[in-house]
Amino acid sequence: MKPGLDWRQPRASAESDQFAADLHAALSSSPKAISPKYFYDEAGSRLFEQICDLPEYYPTRTELALLQAHAADMAAQFGPQVQLVEYGAGALRKVRLLLDAMPRDAVQFVPVDISGPHLLAACDGLAADYPGLAIQPLVADFTRPHTLPPCADGTRRVGFFPGSSIGNFTPAEADAFLRLAAAELAGGGLLIGIDLVKDHGVLHAAYNDAAGVTAAFNLNVLRRARCELGAEFPCDGFEHLAFYNPAYRRIEMHLRATRALELQLGGEVYAFREGETLHTEHSHKYTVSGFQAMAQRAGFRPGAVWTDPQGWFALLWLQA
Incomplete structure (x- = not known):
């Protein structure tokens, strides 16, 4: 890097537009699923760095x-x-x-x-x-x-x-x-x-840490949706869920609705049944x-x- 180099900056509005389009598509699909890249705004990136230092990870x-x-x-x-x-x-x-x-x-x-x-x-x-x-x-x-x-x-x-x-x-x-x-x-x-x-136990512990940092990282998708896109939903409406799926040799992370609820985004209303999830990440082994x-x-x-x-x-x- 040379002094005074003009870093190439992203266009925030374009990124938000893409996030909104992808979230609408995710919430309209069955089962509901969105790319894990939307964990990684500045706050999410900091949380991931904390995850990397956890004893379970x-x-x-x-x-x-x-x-x-x-x-x-x-x-x-x-x-x-x-x-x-x-x-x-x-x-x-x-x-x-x-x-x-x-x-x-x-x-x-x-x-x-x-x-x-x-x-x-x-x-x-x-x-x-x-x-x-x-x-x-x-x-x-x-x-x-x-x-x-x-x-x-x-x-x-x-x-x-x-x-x-x-x-x-x-x-x-x-x-x-x-x-x-x-x-x-x-x-x-x-x-x-x-x-x-x-061993599945090692994997489970790595994605369900005692400090709850991975849970906060997972929930960051919804925090972004509220802050960047104006999404509306109950603050306590979703919880972190992570488990090993042996059929696919992968850990899955989901956001699970704690009760029947609605999420409003850009004039659209999306219903969640109690226990229904938004699949946010998988990690293949x-x-x-x-x-x-x-x-x-x-x-x-x-x-x-x-x-x-x-x-x-x-x-x-x-x-x-």
């Missing part, structure tokens, strides 16, 4: 330990000159371990995230700690068409997608993202984190071989794999 500390132990091996896969693109960049915490293992003058860093204020604040902090690092943030939904900065001559484009966020996609969405990334990263590759299949097969179908060639001793989490190198 193992993915962040497990992935960080893998990066701390193997960052040099991972960076060796990238090549000497790299445009490093972090999808869903967030707080830019994990990428620091990769940057520390790479020559500073050999990296152009492109963090991509849908939450503009959160991303730009994180970039300011990164720039202060890594003077001279070329940072070009992009505020965008990376699952939709977007344009990355051009690569310098002799530079490979490498993606970094940590946090097992790929698990939040449906199988069709995951395939679409991997195909997009394989084309976007052609000649380079992707370092991606995946959450592995494990994978096996290494199963994910590698999916990536191979999308155009990647499986490479090195790093896993923790318990076999709870994995980082995979995929050549594009």
Whole structure:
């Protein structure tokens, strides 16, 4: 990042219009379901960072330990000159371990995230700690068409997608993202984190923390709907629900109506039965071989794999 660089800001009105359209569609469908990307306004992003530090939430500390132990091996896969693109960049915490293992003058860093204020604040902090690092943030939904900065001559484009966020996609969405990334990263590759299949009790605790932070994160969708879109509904009308669905090998998060109620949005009224839910997120769990097969179908060639001793989490190198 250079002093005085004019960050690319999102158009708030366009984002709100899209949120409203998607929420109307979600509330009109059966069953009701909306994309988890709408968790991530500034408040939601802060809540997610709190989740990452919870004792029950193992993915962040497990992935960080893998990066701390193997960052040099991972960076060796990238090549000497790299445009490093972090999808869903967030707080830019994990990428620091990769940057520390790479020559500073050999990296152009492109963090991509849908939450503009959160991303730009994180970039300011990164720039202060890594003077001279070329940072070009992009505020965008990376699952939709977007344009990355051009690569310098002799530079490979490498993606970094940590946090097992790929698990939040449906199988069709995951395939679409991997195909997009394989084309976007052609000649380079992707370092991606995946959450592995494990004991259901461990999974349940991770998404139902004792402090209630995950519940607040889930309910943030409705807070946004009220604050940004003027939605009206009873303040105590919904509660957090998270459980493991073994048929799909995934955790599901829902907002469950505590009683029969109505939600008003933009002149429309949507009825909820008692116990009816709005499905807000799922988090698929994978096996290494199963994910590698999916990536191979999308155009990647499986490479090195790093896993923790318990076999709870994995980082995979995929050549594009």
